[in-house]
Each structure stands twice: as structure tokens, then as C-alpha cells.
Amino acid sequence: MCGIVGYIGHREAWPVITKGLHRLEYRGYDSAGIALLNGDLKTYKKAGKVSDLEDFALNLDKSGTIGMGHTRWATHGEPCDRNSHPHPSGNGKLSIIHNGIIENYAVLKEALQAKGHTFISDTDTEVLVHLIEEIQERDQLELAEAVRVALTKVIGAYAIVVMSKEEPEQLVAARKGSPMVIGVGEGEYFIASDASPIVEYTKNVIYLKDNQIATLRTDNLVVRSIDNIIQTPSVQELSLKLEMLEKGGFDHFMLKEIYEQARSIKDCMRGRIYPGEGKVQLGGIKDYTEKLKNAERIVIVACGTSWHAGLVGEYLIEEYARIPVEVEYASEFRYRNPIISEKDIVIAISQSGETADTMAAIELAKERGATIFGICNVVGSSIPRITHAGVYTHAGPEIGVASTKAFTAQVTVLTLIALYVAQQKGTINQAQMVSMLTELDEIPTLVEKCLAQDAFVKEIAQKLKDSSNCLFLGRGSGFPVALEGALKLKEISYIHAEGYPAAEMKHGPIALIDEDMPVIFIATKNSSYEKVISNIQEVKARKGKVIAIVTEGDKEVKKMADYVIEIPDTNEAYLPLLATIPLQFLSYHIAVLRGCNVDQPRNLAKSVTVE
Numbered sequence: 001m002c003g004i005v006g007y008i009g010h011r012e013a014w015p016v017i018t019k020g021l022h023r024l025e026y027r028g029y030d031s032a033g034i035a036l037l038n039g040d041l042k043t044y045k046k047a048g049k050v051s052d053l054e055d056f057a058l059n060l061d062k063s064g065t066i067g068m069g070h071t072r073w074a075t076h077g078e079p080c081d082r083n084s085h086p087h088p089s090g091n092g093k094l095s096i097i098h099n100g101i102i103e104n105y106a107v108l109k110e111a112l113q114a115k116g117h118t119f120i121s122d123t124d125t126e127v128l129v130h131l132i133e134e135i136q137e138r139d140q141l142e143l144a145e146a147v148r149v150a151l152t153k154v155i156g157a158y159a160i161v162v163m164s165k166e167e168p169e170q171l172v173a174a175r176k177g178s179p180m181v182i183g184v185g186e187g188e189y190f191i192a193s194d195a196s197p198i199v200e201y202t203k204n205v206i207y208l209k210d211n212q213i214a215t216l217r218t219d220n221l222v223v224r225s226i227d228n229i230i231q232t233p234s235v236q237e238l239s240l241k242l243e244m245l246e247k248g249g250f251d252h253f254m255l256k257e258i259y260e261q262a263r264s265i266k267d268c269m270r271g272r273i274y275p276g277e278g279k280v281q282l283g284g285i286k287d288y289t290e291k292l293k294n295a296e297r298i299v300i301v302a303c304g305t306s307w308h309a310g311l312v313g314e315y316l317i318e319e320y321a322r323i324p325v326e327v328e329y330a331s332e333f334r335y336r337n338p339i340i341s342e343k344d345i346v347i348a349i350s351q352s353g354e355t356a357d358t359m360a361a362i363e364l365a366k367e368r369g370a371t372i373f374g375i376c377n378v379v380g381s382s383i384p385r386i387t388h389a390g391v392y393t394h395a396g397p398e399i400g401v402a403s404t405k406a407f408t409a410q411v412t413v414l415t416l417i418a419l420y421v422a423q424q425k426g427t428i429n430q431a432q433m434v435s436m437l438t439e440l441d442e443i444p445t446l447v448e449k450c451l452a453q454d455a456f457v458k459e460i461a462q463k464l465k466d467s468s469n470c471l472f473l474g475r476g477s478g479f480p481v482a483l484e485g486a487l488k489l490k491e492i493s494y495i496h497a498e499g500y501p502a503a504e505m506k507h508g509p510i511a512l513i514d515e516d517m518p519v520i521f522i523a524t525k526n527s528s529y530e531k532v533i534s535n536i537q538e539v540k541a542r543k544g545k546v547i548a549i550v551t552e553g554d555k556e557v558k559k560m561a562d563y564v565i566e567i568p569d570t571n572e573a574y575l576p577l578l579a580t581i582p583l584q585f586l587s588y589h590i591a592v593l594r595g596c597n598v599d600q601p602r603n604l605a606k607s608v609t610v611e
Contacts, residue, residue, distance in 0.1 A: 002085070002099040003027040004180070005197050006068040006161045008171050008216050009188020013067035016190070020197025021050045021071045023245060026253075026399050027099075027193060028073030029600050031084035035095040038064030041165040043095060045084035068161045068171065068191070070097040076105070077122030087126040089133035090117050094143075094164050096129040099193060100157035100178040108153065128154065132162065143167045144215045144224075147174060151213070151226055157356060161191055174213040174226075179354045179381060182206040182214060182221070184235055189216045194378065196397065199240045206233040207380045236380060245397055252598045254400035254492070258584050259451055264395040264405040265577065266444040268412040275441045278433035280420040284391045288345075291371050293424050295345045298323050299338075299370075301330040301361040302349035305403040305487060306375075306410060310349055311480035312576045313414030319573070320428055321421035330357040334364055342369035347417075350374070351398060351406040353381025362386055375413050377406055391417070400599045402491045404584050407484060408447075411576050415440065439571045443578070446568040450581040453565060457582050460547060460563045461589035464518050470495055471509055472583075473502040474522030475532055481522050481576050485583035492591040492601045502528075502535040515543040520586075521561070522579050525551040526572040536560050547586075549579045 003024025007013045017034050032053040033045025042064070044057040050071055070085035077083035086095040102108070105124035108131055113119070117130045131153065136146035143164045151158075157177030163170070173180060173191050183190030183198035183205050190198045195205060208214060211226040214233075223231040250256035273280055285292065298317060300310035307329055314325040328338070330348070334357060340346070346365040350358045353376035362372050362383065374383040374390030377398065384390055393409035419436060422428040428436070464470070470489055472482035483499035490497050500509055502521065513519065519539050523532045533556060539546055540560055548561040551569050558564050567578045591598050 002073050002193070003071040004068070004097055004099055004159055004161060004191065004193045005070075006171050006173065006191030007188070008066045009185060009218055010065060011188065012062075013064050014062040016201070017067055017069035018050060018054060019200075020190075020192055021069050023196040024193055025050055025071050026401055026600060028071050030074045030079030031072045031081070032070065033084045033086050033097075034067060034069040035086040035097075035163065036062065036064035036067040037163055037165060037168045039168075041088075041092070041095055041163070043086055043088065045081060045086065047080050047084060066163065066168070066171065068095075068097050068163060075101055076124045083121045083123050085125060087121060087123065087129050089129045091133055091137075093166055094129055094133055094162060096125060096132070096160055096162045098125040098128060099159040100176075102128055102154055102158065103156040104154065124156075128158075128160070129162070143170070144172045144213065147172050148213050148224065148226060148228060151176070159193065169217055171216045172213065173208065173216065175208045176210045177356060177359070179352075180208040181380070182208060182216070184221070187218050189218075189221060191216070195238050195240050196245050199238055199245070203238045204235050205238055205380075206235055208233075209385070210382075239379065240397065245399065251592075252400065252588075254402055254404060254588055254598050257398055257400050257405045258581065258588065260396065261405045261408050261581065262444040262447040262451065264393075264409050265412050265447060267394045267396075268409045269416070269440065270394070272416055273437050273440060275434060275437040278430050278437060280416055280423055280437070282391055282416060282420050285373055285389045285417070285420075288371055288373070288389050289424055292345060292421050294343075295323055296343045298325045298345045298347060299340070299365070300325060300327045300347045300349065301333050301358055301365075302327070303330050303355055303357055305407050305484060306349040306351060306355075306358075308480045308484040308487070309407055309410035309414060310347070311483070312411050312477050313347070313418065315477045315480075316415055316418035316573060317421065320418045321425060322427045323421065328361070330355065330361040334360040338364070340365050340368040340370050342371075344370040345373060346370045347373045347375060348383055348387060349410055350383050351377045351403055351410075353378045353383040355383075359383060359386065375410055377409065401601055401604050402488055402587070402598075408577050408580060415573065436571065436573070440574060443570070443574055446570055446578055447581065449568050450578050453582055454585055457565060457585040458589040460565070461586055461593060463563070464547075464586070465590050465593040467495055467516070467518050469512065469517060470497040471512065471517060471519045472497060472499040473505060473519060473535060474499075475502045475528035476526060477572070477576050478522030478524065478526070478528070478532075478579065481579045481583070482520070484580060485520060485587070488584055488587035489590065491604060492587055492598050493594055493596055494602070495590065502532055505535055505538065510538065510542070513539055513542045513544040515545065518545045518547060520583070521546060521548045522575075523548040523550050523554075523557050524567065524575055524579060525554065525569070526575060533557065533560075549582055
């Protein structure tokens with residue numbers, strides 16, 4: 001959740017860290033803080049955004065070439081100055097920043113209080129720095145060893161950076177269950193929660209693995225395991241480009257990312273489909289083709305928007321590959337006693353590749369012998385490393401907290417998997433495959449047509465911006481689109497919204513419908529078209545306000561709906577890739593009109609790396 005930046009080298013640390021924190025602010029923006037070492041240990045922290053911290057420290061001494069910073073998403077303790085990171089040790093010699101949750105902090109805290117430690121914050125993080133202090137002073141250890149020993153006492157997830165004014169030439173970093181990347185420069189090192197703060201300075205990075213501890217000096221990097229075994233880190237080259245992290249003239253990252261979908265879907269398919277040959281190639285899972293063909297069941301685990309993508313995948317895989325599919329919330333799956341065997345394929349979907357619940361679900365399924373595939377966007381993230389195989393979405397960085405291009409990229413990959421398995425099993429003949437892939441190849445062009453509806457959707461948003469509630473309805477693969485549309489509206493405009501299968505409206509939600517209730521229908525011409533028309537008539541009979549996503553040229557729905565948004569005609573399988581876009585625009589424009597912070601909606605963070 002939180003964002004971490006660290007620097008040691010020849011540059012002034014403050015500008016490097018503040019710029020990095022701005023890039024990571026999508027991970028948390030309750031408070032921010034920076035600690036610097038320059039003879040003494042100086043700490044500046046403030047509730048609010050990184051800009052509030054910069055204003056607070058404007059005329060203060062910010063010199064120093066070693067430092068670390070943090071932008072927080074609160075877990076333990078309310079957002080306020082004293083709960084902001086970095087946290088000092090009791091003796092004032094150490095400082096720590098932390099992303100994650102120390103699950104046994106209460107037990108540790110009680111033991112430390114019994115030894116005379118006093119705490120000034122409500123956070124679990126402060127307990128950890130006191131534990132390091134206690135171990136260091138008791139056993140007379142150097143900082144790196146004290147950190148290692150302390151982490152053997154900890155239960156939970158963490159990415160931490162620690163520094164000491166008595167060992168001022170180093171930073172100590174460690175991770176377990178929360179991401180951490182180290183940038184390797186010339187006589188300098190960078191630490192961050194992801195690569196976005198690093199790419200400006202170096203392309204060479206090390207993705208720290210679970211239970212690894214790194215000691216960084218300007219001329220040296222040593223990585224050890226928590227068992228004190230020296231590790232040989234692998235240096236990788238970043239493909240990330242700096243311009244990907246900028247708004248590029250758009251008012252918000254979310255709007256930029258909506259507009260990037262024609263490209264991101266195309267990039268997702270690049271080198272994977274051959275329409276003329278009627279062939280799909282997925283190199284990341286080809287070694288498990290036989291396993292896929294013979295799977296008795298596919299279980300998809302995901303959270304939030306990725307779960308909605310999984311629901312689309314369920315329709316596609318069952319329709320074309322004829323394999324039973326179950327879609328599970330990872331957060332529920334991990335706490336049940338699910339029936340999983342070695343004949344099952346588990347597909348884990350996560351934009352960040354670091355979602356805590358999804359990672360725990362993967363580990364559970366692996367223990368029971370299942371083959372695990374990952375669908376992720378972030379190269380080098382944890383999920384691709386712990387799964388057997390997988391497919392990257394290649395959507396590029398997604399900075400806006402509300403997911404847009406990541407969703408359509410995930411749906412694209414699931415579409416490719418469905419067609420790949422169908423091709424291998426022979427559940428689609430060659431002529432059908434050529435036709436399906438030819439139409440799929442045209443989707444980026446059709447997405448461009450959907451993007452051209454922006455201004456028109458904004459006009460509709462003007463009419464809906466003062467609504468208190470909203471209902472989204474769809475059938476078939478239009479149902480997950482309705483769920484996703486409702487989630488987007490909730491996330492960024494704070495309007496209560498619900499997505500339902502259209503046929504379920506009569507089983508409860510119809511009681512809510514009156515002249516003040518906008519109802520958004522996914523009403524494209526597909527196998528459920530006539531049924532959806534009946535549902536629209538039921539809403540109109542109760543004076544509901546109907547906004548319909550329809551196939552271009554539709555006249556029947558137009559007679560009934562208050563507002564109609566047209567999307568191009570395409571194969572029913574590809575409906576979610578097009579119908580989602582006007583709903584993204586709708587939520588975006590409503591949020592802007594309501595004065596909401598679109599890219600950083602309240603209480604949300606981009607990567608959910610804690611429970």
C-alpha cells in the first residue's frame with residue numbers, strides 16, 4: 001500500500017526522494033515523511049500529501065546524500081503527524097520506514113514495554129524499530145545484523161528501510177510479501193516500492209526477493225537471506241520509459257489511461273495472434289499446454305477489478321474451451337478450505353502482481369498441487385515469480401488508482417487463453433478461429449471509435465452528477481461489465497452504485513427504482529438482447545432514468561432510453577472490451593464534475609499489499 005523511496009550516493013537526497021514520493025503517491029497519500037543523514041538524523045513528516053511535506057520543510061535544512069522517504073496509506077493508527085513515517089527508535093539513533101503489516105506487533109509491543117520502551121505512535125511500524133533497537137543494544141550488533149535478527153521475530157508482511165546515525169554510510173532494506181526494487185547506479189543506489197522513482201536515474205535494477213536483506217553503501221551492495229546466507233542478486237534492465245509516468249497533457253492519469261486502451265490492447269495481442277493462420281501463440285504458458293487441455297477445472301482468483309475480468313474469462317473459457325470455470329475472490333478463497341487438486345489450473349490475476357490476498361491464494365493452491373498461471377502487468381513483480389507460468393498484459397504503468405487499461409488488458413489475455421485452449425482442444429474449427437481472430441485484431445480500431453464518444457458521455461455525466469445512487473445492469477458477459485461500471489463510479493465519484501445481472505433486478509433491486517434512480521444498461525445486440533429490452537421496459541414503467549450502451553445503429557432501445565451511447569458492432573465475445581469504455585468515461589466525468597480527486601480517491605491505494 002505505502003510508497004517507499006531510499007537513496008545513497010553522491011546526489012542531494014531530498015530532491016531524489018521527494019520526486020520519487022510524488023511518483024509513488026498513488027500507493028498512499030494520508031501522510032508523508034523523509035529522514036536524512038548528514039552528521040545528524042533529521043526527520044520531517046506531515047499528514048497530507050507529499051506537497052504538504054514540501055511546504056512544511058521549505059525553509060528547513062534538507063542537506064544530505066543519504067535518506068529515505070515514505071508516503072502512507074494508513075493501516076494501524078489514524079493519518080496524523082505522529083503516525084507518519086519515518087519512525088525513530090526510543091534512543092533516537094535509528095529510523096525506519098515500512099510498507100506492510102506486523103501481525104504480532106501487539107505481543108512484541110507488550111514485551112518491549114515491559115523492558116521500558118515507550119511508544120509515541122499508534123503504528124505497528126514503531127514496534128519494529130524499537131525491537132531492532134532492543135536487539136542491537138542487548139547483543140551489541142551492527143545495524144544489518146540487528147535488523148536480520150529482529151525480522152526472525154516478526155510475523156507479517158513488510159518492506160522496510162532502516163538507517164542509523166551511528167552507522168551513517170549505509171541503508172539496510174528488507175522485504176517479505178511487499179515489493180521492493182533496488183536501482184543500481186554509478187556510485188549510488190536507489191530503493192523504491194516499484195521502479196517508477198528509479199527509471200529517471202538508472203535502467204539497472206534488482207528485485208529484492210522475499211526474506212532477503214540488503215545492505216547498501218555507495219560502493220557496495222550485499223544481499224543476505226534472513227538465515228544469514230549471502231545471496232547473488234540478479235540485475236535486470238528496465239523496459240519502463242520515463243514518459244510513461246507523465247500525464248502527457250491530460251488532466252488526470254485516469255483519463256490518459258482510458259485513452260491508452262487502443263494501444264494497450266494492441267500491445268497485449270502483439271506477437272500472440274495470427275489471424276490469417278487462425279492461430280494463437282502464448283509463449284508464457286506453452287509448456288503447460290497438455291495440462292491446460294486436460295484440466296478438469298479452472299479456478300480464477302483475483303480481487304476488485306481483476307475479479308471482474310475473471311468473470312469475463314469464465315464466460316469465454318467455458319464458451320470456447322469447454323472447461324468448467326470458477327471465479328473466486330482471493331480474499332475469501334484463502335480463508336476457506338477449497339477443494340483443489342493437481343488436475344486443476346488456477347489463474348491468478350493482479351495488475352500489480354503484489355496483491356496480498358491473491359499471493360496467499362496462490363500459495364494455498366500450490367500446496368495442494370494445482371498448476372498456477374499468473375496474469376500480471378508489472379514485470380518482475382512477485383506473482384510472476386511464484387507462479388508456474390503466465391502471461392504479461394503489457395499495458396504499461398497504470399498510475400490512476402481506479403483501474404482502466406489494466407482491466408481491458410486482462411480481459412484481452414483471458415480472451416487469448418480461451419481461444420488458445422479451444423484451438424488446442426479442437427473445440428473451435430479452423431474457419432471459426434480465423435473469423436474470431438480477424439475480429440479480435442480489429443478491436444483496437446473499434447476502441448478508437450469508443451474513445452471518440454468522450455464529449456458526448458460528458459454531457460450525460462452532467463445530468464447524473466448529483467445522483468445519490470445508481471444501478472448497472474447487464475446479461476451474459478455484460479454482467480461483469482455492469483459490475484465494473486458500478487465499481488468505477490463508486491471508487492472515484494463516491495456515488496453508491498451496484499452492478500446486477502439484469503434478470504435479478506426483479507429479485508430485489510427493482511424496489512429502489514424511481515424517477516431519481518439512474519439505471520445503466522448494457523444493451524448491445526447479443527443473445528440476451530430481447531431479454532434486456534424487457535428489463536428496460538420494467539424500469540421505464542417505474543419512471544427510472546435509463547442510460548443504455550447499445551450497438552451502433554440500434555433503434556429499438558433508443559425509443560425507450562433517456563440517453564443512448566453507441567458502440568461498434570462486434571463479436572459478442574468482445575463486448576466487454578468496448579462496452580467498458582463509455583462507463584469509464586462516465587465515472588471519470590461525474591467524478592470531475594463533483595470535484596473529486598480522480599487519480600487518488602479517498603481511502604484507496606493502487607496496490608493492496610496488506611490484508
